[in-house]
Amino acid sequence: MATKVEEIYMENSIAVEEQMWRKGRRRQQLKHMLTVASPVCLLVLWEVLSRTNIIDARFFPPPTEIIGTFFKMAASGDLFNHLGISLYRIIGGFLLGVIPAILLGLIMGMYRPVRYFFQPLVMALMPIPTLALMPIILIIFGISDFSKMITIAGSVFFPVVINTAAGVANIDGIYLDVAKNYGAKSKDFFFKIALPGALPVMLEGIQMGQAIALLTIVAAEMMGAHSGIGYLIWTSYKAFLLQQMYVGLILISFFGYFFSLLLRMLQKVLIPWKK
Amino acid sequence: MSEAPKIQINHLTKIYFKKHKAVTALKDINLSINDGEFVCLLGPSGCGKTTLLRILAGLEKPSAGEFHIRRTSKDRPLQSMIFQEKGVIPWLTVEENVAFGLKMRHMPKTTIKQQTDYYLEKVGLKEFRKLYPSEISGGMKQRVSIARAFANDPEILLMDEPFAALDEQNKFILQEELLTIWSETKKTVLFITHSIDEALLLSDRIVLMSTQPGQIVREKMIDVPRPRKVEAIRSNPEMEKEFVDIWEHLQTAVEKARQS
Ligand SMILES: Nc1ncnc2c1ncn2[C@@H]1O[C@H](COP(=O)(O)OP(=O)(O)O)[C@@H](O)[C@H]1O
Ligand SMILES: [Mg+2]
Numbered sequence: 001m002a003t004k005v006e007e008i009y010m011e012n013s014i015a016v017e018e019q020m021w022r023k024g025r026r027r028q029q030l031k032h033m034l035t036v037a038s039p040v041c042l043l044v045l046w047e048v049l050s051r052t053n054i055i056d057a058r059f060f061p062p063p064t065e066i067i068g069t070f071f072k073m074a075a076s077g078d079l080f081n082h083l084g085i086s087l088y089r090i091i092g093g094f095l096l097g098v099i100p101a102i103l104l105g106l107i108m109g110m111y112r113p114v115r116y117f118f119q120p121l122v123m124a125l126m127p128i129p130t131l132a133l134m135p136i137i138l139i140i141f142g143i144s145d146f147s148k149m150i151t152i153a154g155s156v157f158f159p160v161v162i163n164t165a166a167g168v169a170n171i172d173g174i175y176l177d178v179a180k181n182y183g184a185k186s187k188d189f190f191f192k193i194a195l196p197g198a199l200p201v202m203l204e205g206i207q208m209g210q211a212i213a214l215l216t217i218v219a220a221e222m223m224g225a226h227s228g229i230g231y232l233i234w235t236s237y238k239a240f241l242l243q244q245m246y247v248g249l250i251l252i253s254f255f256g257y258f259f260s261l262l263l264r265m266l267q268k269v270l271i272p273w274k275k
Numbered sequence: 276m277s278e279a280p281k282i283q284i285n286h287l288t289k290i291y292f293k294k295h296k297a298v299t300a301l302k303d304i305n306l307s308i309n310d311g312e313f314v315c316l317l318g319p320s321g322c323g324k325t326t327l328l329r330i331l332a333g334l335e336k337p338s339a340g341e342f343h344i345r346r347t348s349k350d351r352p353l354q355s356m357i358f359q360e361k362g363v364i365p366w367l368t369v370e371e372n373v374a375f376g377l378k379m380r381h382m383p384k385t386t387i388k389q390q391t392d393y394y395l396e397k398v399g400l401k402e403f404r405k406l407y408p409s410e411i412s413g414g415m416k417q418r419v420s421i422a423r424a425f426a427n428d429p430e431i432l433l434m435d436e437p438f439a440a441l442d443e444q445n446k447f448i449l450q451e452e453l454l455t456i457w458s459e460t461k462k463t464v465l466f467i468t469h470s471i472d473e474a475l476l477l478s479d480r481i482v483l484m485s486t487q488p489g490q491i492v493r494e495k496m497i498d499v500p501r502p503r504k505v506e507a508i509r510s511n512p513e514m515e516k517e518f519v520d521i522w523e524h525l526q527t528a529v530e531k532a533r534q535s
Contacts, residue, residue, distance in 0.1 A: 181332050181356045182376035196366040273366045273407040
């Protein structure tokens with residue numbers, strides 16, 4: 001009879017665990033719902049307040065109208081031109097800043113003298129907003145796409161270089177000992193120890209750089225450009241076409257979200273050893 | 276004993292100098308270890324065991340004195356170290372960790388594959404070869420460390436308390452596994468521990484050290500026949516006597532260090 005009792009116990013245990021699992025899943029679903037709920041609530045509130053004229057519909061046009069404007073602008077094809085050119089500048093500028101930053105950061109992290117030499121330069125130049133240098137950049141490179149890329153690159157460079165150097169410098173000493181003891185020479189050391197060891201911190205720097213790139217592109221296109229999302233926002237504002245301005249703003253916010261997701265995915269692929 | 280010793284250490288001294296204060300980590304160490312011998316270096320913590328091993332591993336330079344490791348083949352690395360826990364590289368898989376030394380020496384691909392497979396099998400990690408260290412247990416990580424060192428096929432093996440962080444049961448299992456693998460290769464091993472039991476089980480010879488300054492104070496031959504088992508060593512009355520003897524010795528060494 002003992003087996004009978006045991007069986008009942010077993011079944012009960014499974015039932016208990018199953019219930020817990022269901023509860024956990026419900027909680028997870030609630031969490032997802034809440035994450036979606038906050039922007040939806042904001043939009044609904046905005047819509048209602050704007051329609052009832054509690055807030056000034058001239059400054060805050062109802063979201064449904066903004067969406068309507070978006071489709072109108074999209075239909076004319078104009079929007080995609082602006083979007084495409086901005087994307088081109090963002091990606092170009094981002095790479096122009098990130099690639100040298102990674103290289104310099106790795107070398108700074110690996111070789112102490114290089115670090116001591118460049119550290120004060122990086123620290124001194126970092127607080128200068130690249131946007132403040134925009135007039136000079138425009139004089140040198142003209143109102144070209146390249147001048148925007150340079151501006152973005154200048155802002156992206158610093159967080160990435162600092163994080164990369166810190167990432168290498170903070171690799172646990174025991175891995176350096178292992179590498180040395182097992183005969184790793186400079187090239188292998190670079191690719192098997194320094195680069196992967198620095199990767200997690202480096203990617204956080206790149207994530208920061210991406211956010212800064214978006215902030216920079218809008219401002220840069222407001223100042224010296226004849227196209228792009230920033231230009232669209234600025235001209236719409238000056239012409240008091242606030243609905244069009246909001247379309248530009250929302251697109252930028254969407255870009256930010258999209259790039260973050262992309263980098264998050266990249267992180268999963270590049271750092272498979274971190275769970 | 277006509278052959279020259281595998282490891283010869285002469286008058287090795289290491290002093291750490293910091294802020295006008297000199298700490299003598301090792302004082303006039305003289306030791307010769309024969310080919311195929313398993314020697315345990317036993318002493319209280321802080322007596323300079325790790326320092327001595329790191330010097331032999333080429334990770335630190337002695338302040339005075341010298342050492343020599345006899346080479347039999349120029350393709351062979353002089354030594355490989357099994358580090359105190361955490362020695363496996365987190366961004367390499369189990370397999371890549373085991374192959375690490377061979378890859379760094381740019382051995383032919385087939386040799387790497389052969390050696391890696393052989394030692395993965397030996398330590399029972401064949402099914403786990405694609406996993407990362409974060410996905411395996413502490414005992415398995417030390418198995419990776421052991422496999423990596425043996426796969427590298429060095430002249431001598433250096434081990435720095437490789438089982439210190441493991442629980443008792445895992446420790447016993449790994450100690451016996453290490454002896455099994457070692458008995459096949461008969462490599463010369465210098466093994467550091469602060470555990471008397473561990474030293475009695477593993478070694479042909481125990482070298483006792485005292486602290487402040489780190490010195491060799493005594494040597495003991497352990498001639499219990501191999502293969503050895505944990506239970507057999509535990510129940511051996513001879514070994515009990517040795518245990519008490521070493522224990523008393525370490526006690527007095529620690530007392531002396533406290534008084535000075
Ligand atoms: N890098 C170092 N700088 C200064 N002192 C050190 C250093 N490494 C070890 N020591 C000192 O040398 C002595 C021996 O240390 P260690 O070899 O780690 O001992 P053990 O491994 O036997 O515990 C200790 O007193 C320790 O503080
Ligand atoms: Mg130690």
